[in-house]
Amino acid sequence: MTANRSYDLSVTTQGPAYPPSEIMNKDGDFVVIGRLNTRSGPSWGRAVVSAASPLPPLGEDLPYTIVRRLPDELDERDREMELYTLPLPLPCNNYPMLFAPEQRPDAHRIERPSHPLHRAPIPDLREADGPRLRDPITLGQWIRARGQLDVTLTPDRRAARFAFAFTGLIPDSVYTVMSLRERDLDPAGPTRPGPLGVPNAFYSDEHGMGHYRAELPNPFPAPGTPGGNRVINVVVLWMSYQQNYGGAIGHFGLGGDIHAQLKLRGPHFGEFTTRD
Numbered sequence: 032m033t034a035n036r037s038y039d040l041s042v043t044t045q046g047p048a049y050p051p052s053e054i055m056n057k058d059g060d061f062v063v064i065g066r067l068n069t070r071s072g073p074s075w076g077r078a079v080v081s082a083a084s085p086l087p088p089l090g091e092d093l094p095y096t097i098v099r100r101l102p103d104e105l106d107e108r109d110r111e112m113e114l115y116t117l118p119l120p121l122p123c124n125n126y127p128m129l130f131a132p133e134q135r136p137d138a139h140r141i142e143r144p145s146h147p148l149h150r151a152p153i154p155d156l157r158e159a160d161g162p163r164l165r166d167p168i169t170l171g172q173w174i175r176a177r178g179q180l181d182v183t184l185t186p187d188r189r190a191a192r193f194a195f196a197f198t199g200l201i202p203d204s205v206y207t208v209m210s211l212r213e214r215d216l217d218p219a220g221p222t223r224p225g226p227l228g229v230p231n232a233f234y235s236d237e238h239g240m241g242h243y244r245a246e247l248p249n250p251f252p253a254p255g256t257p258g259g260n261r262v263i264n265v266v267v268l269w270m271s272y273q274q275n276y277g278g279a280i281g282h283f284g285l286g287g288d289i290h291a292q293l294k295l296r297g298p299h300f301g302e303f304t305t306r307d
Contacts, residue, residue: 033302034188040178040293041075046266046285047216048073049087050123051080051095053286054173055115055145060098061123062114062170068092075296077101082122089125090218110171116151116271117286119143124285126216128223131279138283151271151288163203164273175199175239178267178293188305191250193227193265195243200235200292205273207231207289208243209280210250211264213298224280227265232275251303262300267293 044054045065052061061080066073073092081096101109119141129138146152148168156162181194193208200206210227214220228245235241252259268280268289276282281289 033184035181035183036302038180038182038295038299040180040265040267041296042174042176043291043294044173046211046291046294047126048092049089049125050117050121050286051084053117053290054148055082055117055286056112057115057147059118059145062101062112063095064101064174067097068095069097070094077103084123086123086125088218089127089221090216105171105174110169112170113167114148114170114173115145116148116288116290118145119283119287121283121285121287126221126285128221128284130223130284131276131282132223134276134279135282141283143287146271148269148271148290151273153272154274162273164201168201172201173292176201176267176292180265180295182300182303184303184305185246189307190246190248191303191305193243193245193247195241195267197235197241197243197267197293198239200239200241201269202235202237202239204235205270205275206233206235206241206243206292207268207270207275207280208233208245209266209268209289210247210262211266212260213263214260222260226275226278226280227262229278230275232270249305249307251300251305253304253306263298264295266291 044052052063067076079098084096085093087093149164176199208227214222233243250262
């Protein structure tokens with residue numbers, strides 16, 4: 032029975048399929064690195080996608096309205112593309128969950144424009160306090176991120192340890208790590224995505240390097256376990272408000288104040304089983 036394994040994380044701009052991305056460009060289009068919904072079916076790719084793409088109910092997919100494809104080897108124009116947050120309320124969003132119900136029960140009613148990532152409205156920020164992010168964050172910079180994850184079960188198989196090592200991150204930034212569980216996207220009753228460990232913040236250094244570790248109790252219950260909700264993916268989030276939120280992954284979620292930069296492609300961890 033498997034007790035440890037290593038994984039390479041993939042660079043992305045996407046959490047679930049909607050909104051199609053957690054990053055926009057200055058024109059208000061989604062910049063998608065992840066699963067592209069097309070007429071021939073979903074496949075991993077890169078594209079600029081219209082925010083006016085058709086929106087299906089949670090759990091269903093419709094083809095994205097693709098403005099243009101992005102090649103694996105970006106040209107200078109695309110490398111220098113400045114990246115933006117999503118506006119509030121989130122466009123092309125079918126996920127009904129409040130991410131911080133105790134902290135921001137009004138999150139769905141907030142209205143804010145899209146901002147350049149380096150100019151996101153950090154709460155209570157004063158210029159005299161010395162914000163470090165002063166230059167635009169570009170697509171060429173975003174895709175440099177690399178991450179490796181090691182998962183190890185404890186000897187009694189009641190918990191699992193997650194250890195991450197990163198390079199190429201946005202320097203001098205607050206990051207968090209989120210766990211995605213199998214029922215988080217269940218149309219019949221989605222559960223709220225949560226942090227992978229608490230506290231779940233780490234800080235990238237001036238060279239874009241970082242480390243993170245966490246231990247979760249029984250994250251991989253046997254399939255069919257009553258009340259079980261297995262961890263099936265992890266998502267590394269760049270925090271545009273440069274803060275974390277305790278037991279929540281963000282106030283507004285999915286591009287409003289959290290932005291997926293690394294994750295596994297599709298569900299994983301089926302080789303592990305833990306117990307209470």
